[in-house]
Structure formats: structure tokens, C-alpha cells
Amino acid sequence: MVRVLVVDDQVLIRAGLAALIRAAPGFDVVGEVDxxxxxxxxxxxxxxxxxLMDIRMPGLSGIAATERILAHASEHRPKVLILTTFDLDEYVYGALRAGASGFLLKDAPPERILAAIQAVAAGDTLFAPTVTRRLIEAFGPPADDRRIPALTSLTLRETEVVRLVGHGMSNAEIAGRLTVSAGTVKTHLNRAMTKLGVSSRAQAVVVAYESGLVVPGARGNQPGV
Known part of the structure; x- marks a missing residue:
């Protein structure tokens, strides 16, 4: 059973989402808040x-709430799925940096909403590499402000894995590129994420771009995109 909290300051959207989730098998609504x-x-x-987190609300924003929720989480770490009106939005970029697992447009069809909830509950992220690049190119720091020091704690292999993750490659694709097992890639990535203080693959992608390890708009080593 996937336990869902619905957060939206618009009562009709909040009630509609809650009703949709309650009616679907395998889901339970823990609460509705605004x-x-x-x-x-x-x-x-x-x-x-x-x-399910609305991004623009009076008082504490969805981004700030996401940061607090993930920072204070104990062993059971909830996944945050951002609700937004626009698919390219500076607030979505902020949510990605805060550790959200993905975002949904508020006009997404019901089946898409339920599938997204199920996916992030299972540990997947819904920030497609192409969308992540668009967000970083639009709202990330200027090229002159990007610095590599954030990565100095990583080994050469960990740095390479983060770079390839930034290019949108899966663990299996990285394993093929580096001629190692997918399990070894996962180990390197987990160690790198721990050193970088990030908790999601999406955040690792942001670090890869913001540090200058991957350059927005450069497609030279970005297979499959």
C-alpha cells in the first residue's frame, strides 16, 4: 500500500487528487493539507x-517544505513529487536541487498521476535527462560561476560515474562504457552521492552540471540524447 500525502492550496485540485488516489487499488491517502x-x-x-507537493503556496513554499521534510526524515524517507502548472519552471529547478523525485503537471491524466506516484514510491526519478538539462540551462548558474571543487572529495572513478550520470546514462549503460558490473557502478555512485551530500540521482545530475563537470549544451559524450 502506497501512503500518499496531498499538499495543495487549491481546494478543488487537492480534493480531486485525493479522491483519485483513494479510488485506486494499492493507494491510501494519509492526509490532505494546504x-x-x-x-x-x-x-x-x-x-x-x-x-504530492504543490510548489507555490502561501507561507512555506513547496521547495522549502521539501527541503525540511527530506532533511528531517529518519529511516523512512518519503519521496516528493512536485505538482506544477508549467513543465519548464524555475521552481521545478529548485525542487530538483532540494531532492524531489520528480514533477507532474497539474493537468496530467489520472493514469499518469497514479503511475508517477507508483514509480517514485518504488525509487525511480521522474526528471528525464533532457528536462533536467533544459532546466539547468535555463535556471542554473552562469558558466563562469561553475566550479569543480565540489567534486574534489571523489575518486577518479566516482567522478567519471557522476559525469556519465550527468549525461543521462543508466547504470547499465555506464557499466558497459567502463567495462565493469552494474553493481560496481551503483557502489561508486552511492559513495559519490554520500560524499557530495545528495540523496537522489537527480541531485547528482545537478551537481555534475553546477560543478562544471558536464557543460549544458555540450552533446559530445551524451549517448542516446
């Missing part, structure tokens, strides 16, 4: 698998 502060409080006391 403020970021309430979302932080509910996730602190309830076991929540996925937070």
Missing part, C-alpha cells in the same frame, strides 16, 4: 511514502 508547514508536520508524525 500549507507547506502542515506537510512538514504530517510527515514528521505519519509514515508517508509519497508527498
Amino acid at each position: 500549507r507547506g508547514e502542515q506537510a512538514v508536520a504530517v510527515t514528521a508524525r505519519e509514515q508517508v511514502d509519497v508527498v
